[in-house]
Amino acid sequence: xxxxxxxxxxxxxxxxxxxxxxxxxxxxxxxxxxxxxxxxxxxxxxxxxxxxxxxxxxxxxxxxxxxxxxxxxxxxxxxxxxxxxxxxxxxxxxxxxxxxxxxxxxxxxxxxxxxxxxxxxxxxxxxxxxxxxxxxxxxxxxxxxxxxxxxxxxxxxxxxxxxxxxxxxxxxxxxxxxxxxxxxxxxxxxxxxxxxxxxxxxxxxxxxxxxxxxxxxxxxxxxxxxxxxxxxxxxxxx
Numbered sequence: 301x302x303x304x305x306x307x308x309x310x311x312x313x314x315x316x317x318x319x320x321x322x323x324x325x326x327x328x329x330x331x332x333x334x335x336x337x338x339x340x341x342x343x344x345x346x347x348x349x350x351x352x353x354x355x356x357x358x359x360x361x362x363x364x365x366x367x368x369x370x371x372x373x374x375x376x377x378x379x380x381x382x383x384x385x386x387x388x389x390x391x392x393x394x395x396x397x398x399x400x401x402x403x404x405x406x407x408x409x410x411x412x413x414x415x416x417x418x419x420x421x422x423x424x425x426x427x428x429x430x431x432x433x434x435x436x437x438x439x440x441x442x443x444x445x446x447x448x449x450x451x452x453x454x455x456x457x458x459x460x461x462x463x464x465x466x467x468x469x470x471x472x473x474x475x476x477x478x479x480x481x482x483x484x485x486x487x488x489x490x491x492x493x494x495x496x497x498x499x500x501x502x503x504x505x506x507x508x509x510x511x512x513x514x515x516x517x518x519x520x521x522x523x524x525x526x527x528x529x530x531x532x533x534x535x536x537x538x
Contacts, residue, residue, distance in 0.1 A: 332367040333375065334405035340381035340433050345521035348383040348436040349536070355401035356534045364401045376405035383407065384436040385428035387500070389415045394442050394527050399534060408434060414447030415439060416466040417500045417507075426510045429520045437511070437520060439500045440534070441493040442527035444486070448493050452483035470496035490526075497524040497537065 343351070358364050385408035386396040396402075396409050408428040410421050428434040441448070450460070451467035474492045475481070481488035501524050505512035514520040524537035 332365045332372060332401075332403035334372055334403050335381045335383055337379070337381045337433075340383050340435075343383055343435055345435040345519075348434075349521070349523060352384060352400045352402075352407075352436070352438070352534075353536070356399060356532075358401045359399050360532045365403075367403060369404070372404045380405045380432065382428065382432065382434050384438060385410065385425055385434050386438040386440055387412070387415055387417070387421055387425075388438075388440040388527075389413060389442055389445055389447065391442055391445065391529075393529050394440070396440065399527060399532060408432075413460075413463055414445060414451065414467055415441045415497065415500065416447075416463060417503050418466075419507075422504065422508050422511075425504065426508055429514055430510050435520060437504065437522045438525055439497050439504075439522070440525040440527055441497045443490060443493070443529045445489065445493050448496065449483060449489050452489060452492060467492065467496050470499050473499075494524075494526060494537065497526065500524075 383406060386400075387410045388394055388396050390411045390413050396407060397404075400407065408424065410424050412418065412421060425437055429437065447464065448467060448470075451464040452471055455461075455464060470492050473495045474488065477495075478488055478491060481491075483489065501522050504522060505515055511520060511522075515522065526535045526537065527533075528535060
């Protein structure tokens with residue numbers, strides 16, 4: 301056999317090995333899928349929390365699940381069964397579906413500057429949990445929040461004024477914990493952010509009889525979280 305033929309055979313064999321490995325990787329790849337009703341109903345709030353934590357870990361490690369959006373759209377077109385609802389800030393760096401590595405149809409998302417609470421957000425939570433069956437409510441603030449800093453500085457501008465006023469209780473509490481702190485201190489802004497998340501967590505069952513009862517029955521759990529814009533990590537407070 302000539303050298304050319306030997307090289308040709310070796311090249312073909314190598315190509316076949318590469319194609320075989322690619323095929324196996326494709327078959328073994330973990331893909332994004334929307335939850336079914338059975339899967340949603342079978343999960344406890346604690347299991348849903350673990351699911352979000354695992355998704356954030358994949359996001360940090362750049363090991364997110366593959367997503368075939370055409371397949372996901374087709375699979376979820378008839379109904380939706382998200383396991384959690386997340387109230388987060390509108391900050392463009394904090395998209396919950398991405399930072400928790402969740403497929404279309406797996407989480408509800410409500411976004412308001414500063415992650416503040418209003419009646420419409422509560423209505424969405426009642427719908428998500430009591431009507432659709434989501435088990436977990438996540439209130440997520442984040443580092444370097446412009447709304448929190450603006451509230452700290454007393455900014456007043458149009459409708460922004462009334463939104464920032466909702467953060468005042470968190471500022472008052474933070475002043476007690478860090479007397480004489482400045483709004484220019486990142487550590488102080490982060491403390492206000494944390495206290496605001498804790499305030500919202502308390503307010504939800506106070507303002508919603510439906511959610512308060514579902515919590516008492518063990519059907520729903522509320523947790524707080526802080527997203528770290530510097531490294532992508534979600535720190536859960538509870």
